[in-house]
Amino acid sequence: MGTFNYNDTTLYNLRMLYEQLGYKRYKMSKFEEYDLYLEYKKFLSTENIITFTDLNGKLYALKPDITLSIAKNAKPGETQKLYYKENVYRASAETKEYKEITQLGLEYIGDIDPYTLGEVVLLAARSLHSISESYVLDISHMGLVSALLDEARLSDSRKEKLVSFLGKKDAHELRFSCEKYGVDSDVTERIVALCEIYGDFESTYGQIKTLATTPAMLEAVKELESVYTFLKASGEGAHINLDFSIVNDMSYYNGIIFRGYIESVPCSVLSGGRYDNLLVKLGKNCQAMGFAVYVDMLELYAKHEKEYDVDVMLCYDSSVTPVQIAEKASEYTAQGKSVKVMPYVPDGLKYKQLVKFSEEGESVSDGIS
Secondary structure, eight states: OOOOOOSHHHHHHHHHHHHTTTOEEOOOOSEEEHHHHHHTGGGSSOSOOOEEEOTTSOEEEEOSOSHHHHHHTOOTTOOEEEEEEEEEEEEOTTTOSEEEEEEEEEEEESOOOHHHHHHHHHHHHHHHHHHOSSEEEEEEEHHHHHHHHHTTOOOHHHHHHHHHHHHTTOHHHHHHHHHHTTOOHHHHHHHHHHHTOEEEHHHHHHHHHHHOOSHHHHHHHHHHHHHHHHHHHTTOGGGEEEETTOOOOTTTOOSEEEEEEETTOSSOSEEEEEOHHHHHHTTOOSOEEEEEEOHHHHHHHHHHHOOOSEEEEEEEOTTSOHHHHHHHHHHHHTTTOOEEEESSOOTTOOEEEEEEEETTEEEEEEEEO
């Protein structure tokens, strides 16, 4: 398996990436009124929310999500370019226990033109690239999915069922359900065809063009092409795939959505998209899109990937001075190596190299893992 970068420097580099393009850090309190999360529960990635009652009898929640709070405080008519590094509180998918999870993300709220759209998706791609050179950003478009399902002339509940099968790449259930619901055969074939599209943008783009038959679908296809052209010109085109199994709730998301993956992690480490519909539901007359980096996933799999605790175990004896020891350690850190400096090797430590340092010089031997 490959490796990827994850440490405090990784998070710092991501923050600098966002600040270079004018995004300002957003900070919020640890809790929010519970009613906000209750009303928009379907927007959240978790149903498990930690609540408490304050001294005045009002019900609050430890925040399980940042985007919803940012959207709630959006000011129509004012462009906001924000990023955040905050802790959220939710049940872990792995341990099923409540955890305090660090989340890093970015939100753009305001009028979204083709450049802005491209900028946000580009920052998502470059976020992945800063973590690993082996990455892919899979892109979909809820506008295209929604417009195609409108052709089926079904109730919202039945559309939601089709969306769930699309998300599972279950072409068999999609076809069966369309036939059961009496969907026109041509529309059925196009829905199933959409489900089966996956691959690099240039080899799959022609397929989605043939599925687009209405102005809304054609507009979505045009927007996908515009974003890809932007990413390709910025040097990220080779990492972009089309994948229409990436779906979100149509009542909140209305445009391009995406998920990011890196080698060595079996699930997405980034996701985002355009969510104008959420702002409408919140009574805000503005547009919005953004993404989140799942720091908890990076932490989890960075631990799995880590073969050594430290690159160099530097052992010294009493014949060398503290200044000499510090200079020797600096020689290794200047090479980008991590160094543990002690007069002896601690039990259980895993290291790549063992360096024994005395007035006679240094001896280097292979470490243990």
